[in-house]
Amino acid sequence: MNGALIEARGLSKIFRSRGLFRRGRAVQAVRHVDVRLEKGEAVGVVGESGSGKSTLGRLMLGLLPATEGEVRFEGRPLDQISRAEWRRLRRRMQIVFQDPYGSLDPRRRVGAQIADGLGIHQVVPAAEQERRVGELLVLVGLDPLHARRFPHEFSGGQRQRIGIARALATGPDFLVADEPVSSLDVSIQAQILQLLGELRRNLGLALLFISHDLPVVRHLCDRVVVMYLGRVMEEGPADRIFATPAHPYTRALNSATPRLDPARRVKRILLPGDPPSPSDPPSGCVFRTRCAHAIEACAGAVPELRPFGEQRRVACIRAEEFA
């Protein structure tokens, strides 16, 4: 296609649980998702539990094999490259995890863990590694001397910074951040978001920011993709989606988010019931079982993710009526 750094087309992932004597249950985590990122673009993927957003992140990095569809990095499909090229590609795409306590090996010094990427891909000669690790630590707002310490000596926010430093070690063009601030205190969340924003600007990183929290992605991301039960409900520029959400789910999500300023509050749309199970999704539009505007047609075909206004796409056959 046209210059997209990384692009997913028709991406699907079905997890089957199998065991001796057990009937396989298929969890449809991601279904026919298209996502694309340009160089240096930040896209937020927002959804609640069961939306498939974390799986999507891993699929795009190639950490999970896709059941259907493909992911192309700079135009080349990931499932068709050789193993050696695969390893080389790993340099250019990295991940930051949600849990700052689980994402670092408790038995190794943080400097060594940051240097892993340097060593595997020989980014710099071995003699230079220590200096580079120090530079990376400074880049994320820590002291180079911290390289000698162990993870348990750091706070949650600091560990998250170390995770970011490790991801940046190989000089990636594409970074997946899987709920990197959800486990942190509010005041620390803002610190990390500021950091990510700066790094993105200074290093020209493409960022896929996964979150369950709509307001968090607002300042950091150019575009937002809203997912529900494995499918994309809506996507478009972040501020437009915030200001005028088009899909009924996005509108409900938006209205459910608590707000400080009474002036900003939107009349609450309460979704009835619970989200259906990803192993047994509804036919047609997956959101129809909880949508106040569902009609018979919604149970038929899966609504197409179609253009809606400027640079926006919505998967709802009735979107225009609520505009």
Next chain:
Amino acid sequence: MRWFLRRIATCLVLAWAVSLVVFMTLHVVPGDPAELLLSTGGIAADPIAVKELRVKLGLERPIFDQYLAFLGGVIRGDLGTSLVDEYPVTKEIALRLPRTLELILAGTLIAVLLGLPAGTYAALHRGGLFDRIVSGTAALLLAIPVFVVGTLLVLLLAQTLKVMPAGGYVPFAQDPVKHLTLLTLPAIAIAKSLSAVVFRMTRASVLDALSRDFVRTARAKGLSPTRVLLRHVVRNALTPVLTVLGLHMGTLLGGTVLVEYVFNWPGMSTPLLRAVEARDYPMVVGIVLTISGLFLLINLIMDLLYAALDPRTRAA
């Protein structure tokens, strides 16, 4: 329901695997099995006797046929005959098994009746005198081998103090009191490890349950301490104890052999040990299969009890 069937199926598969392993043991050893069985003390065996034994054990046939015959026999309940006196193995086992079962049951009962309350109390009063004394005792009990306990019990109570008989057996129908008296010491010996294991696991499990959120909720509801303890703490603490009980039964079954020997309790150990010494392979195989089968059955029962106690297992 599906869970239940799955569990039974797993049990059957394991039973089959056990039979396979037992069968293969004969064929996996280097050298001719018949020769091995007949050579004692380094003296080579008489070739004619070896040939006879080979025919008797069916070793001349193709291995697959042997296995089918073996498996068929097991399913039918025919475990062959003793090499020593041609006595049907199954008959011997049928005679002896109930006595061994009685010992196991008695020992388990004692262990559970002692271990559960003691463990609960120790957990509730952690670090107190009771806890420290009983935990120390449990450590000691686990360390003393069961045959040492048995022998020392005989030395102390039978020989020195002369308060208990040294061993032997009298059928229950004949003299219930004497029967139970003779059962006491061996049952205690059998129970020694299991009670320590049950105590430790109960203690750990109750301590864990005490720190759980739902216990906090129970207390927040204003329930009486007794109710919190029984319905919430102990009730949830039971399941790990069941698991460890099932696992430990293997050791207990082995210990039964030793205890029966020390106390002259005429269970399965008598024919077993005699057969091992005489290299009476079919008898040994028959008894090993039976006891292993018993072990699998016990674990199945434990699993069923576990599922009855914890509804989450049934959902999987």
Next chain:
Amino acid sequence: MTRLWIPGAFVAAIILVALLAPLLDLPNPIRQDVARRLSGPIPGSPLGRDEFGRDVLSRLIWGARTSLGVAFASALIAGTIGTLIGLIGGWFRGLGELLTVRLVDVILCFPPILLALLVVTLLGPGAATLILVLSVLYVPGFARVAYAEVLSARSNDYVEAVRALGASTGRILLRTVLPNIAGPVLVQFSLAVAAAVVVESGLSFLGLGVVPPAPSWGLMIRGARATMEQAPLMLLWPCVALTLTILTMNLLCDALRDAVDPRTPAQRPRRRLVDRLVPGLLPPPAVEPERVLDLRGLTVEIETPLGRIRPVDDVSLTVRAGETVAIVGESGSGKSLTATSVIGLLPPAARPVSGSAWFGDRDLLRLPEPVLRQLRGGAIAMIFQDPMSSLNPVHRVGDQVAEAIRAHRQTSAANAQAQALDLFRRVGIADPERRLRAFPHELSGGMRQRVMIAMAIANRPALLIADEPTTALDVTVQAQILDLLAELKRETGTALVFITHSLAVVAEIADRVTVMYAGQVVEEGEVAGVFANPLHPYTRALLAAVHEADAAPVGIPGVVPQPHAFPAGCRFAPRCAHALAACAASLPALEEAGEERRVRCIRWAELSGAREAAA
């Protein structure tokens, strides 16, 4: 650490003696001397002679050599093979797992001694046979340990991170999985050695283990048993040796296990003792009938390995009937502990050391437990954060709600179930009849929290304390629950204390707010006032960190101080943009700052004035 070194030293000593046996000047352990059989201690034989006239001490030491030799050899072989099998099975999963780990699990279906006897029948007794069969017996243990470690390492984010970096399988196994395996494998090794000693001695006792005349403790016991009546003491020596060895090995195993998987040793539980003042010494405050809860100067102390800490320090709070008071703070602020103190459910290591909690005319902190218990779940109810772990997984939810009802009212079981059904309807649980009989794991997060709320309101509480009830829930479900709480409050006029870390939630549901930082109250007042015009620098900074305004959120530099390292002065000073030397010098007091407003900052007026002037 002593737990490790003492048994370790014993075991090392035993091993050393066994190893050095040939070098020690011992009589020949197999040379018989029938003339002196069963003699007591004689010169040259401090422990006497056995039934064949052999020196007992010498046989004990050489027996150690045999037993330990067999045990170590089999443990080593089993360890090598088993760990390898577990690694392969855990890494490659699928068919590989089936062929390796599941296969060796079959060995676990055999009681150990029986498998040993089977092999002994075939191969005859002897040390070599024993080592063979013991090795086979202990392979599954190692395989399971290695398998479990590989699986847990694989699921760890940090292993995924290294995979994402492009590391090869070998590198991952070597650098991340193996180091984490070493500990548990070592523990398993020590367990295998101890178990092997037991099995070997048992078999030798039966005459089917080590072959005489080679010495072995089991054999010695066997021989001594035969001559038990003539020489009872002969029995004791090998019994003691065997028991002592196994005991010290077991203790070593336990200590190793703890060393490898350390958990903070929980403190000795302290009884919930608050100094009981003589009744009447401190009169209750003038009873203001509308005040449901009047918390004054609560301080909670906890004993930790690093010393005594006060995670709740001089906290005061008032709640009126029908009011919602929010306690907001980040981690380490002490907000949860404050709430659990009120209801008397502090963890055993914590206790309130000063302050009072007036509920009507009674001080909750000084009530005897039975009286407090009547209030808990009745007049004062609490909802917790994680509904999954807060419900008992083995009882049906209907029963758990009925239990709450029957704890406070005399009513039949059927009646309680009927009331539970009503409550389920009231809290909006769909299909309530069916749901009454459900288990917690069959319900979604939102529904479980509704069940918790039903339990809490069952006895019409005057005060409801909610500790982060929506933090673990999805946004849309959170909205449902908040809505439900608001509705219930309207219906019943219950006072609500709502603990949260989210300022936005506070703004939506609370009348008044108390902001906590590092165990202390730093600001409190009416929500609208506090959020429109925050007086404390922390409150201001917290508001600026929220992702709502058009401007990007701004974080607060630094970290929350740990309770054992609270600054002497203002606890927020190290992170405060407006801090002066005076701030760090001494702890500021909570000052009145207008109607129903209080702030803990010496510069609040000055900073507020400066802002007004600038505006």
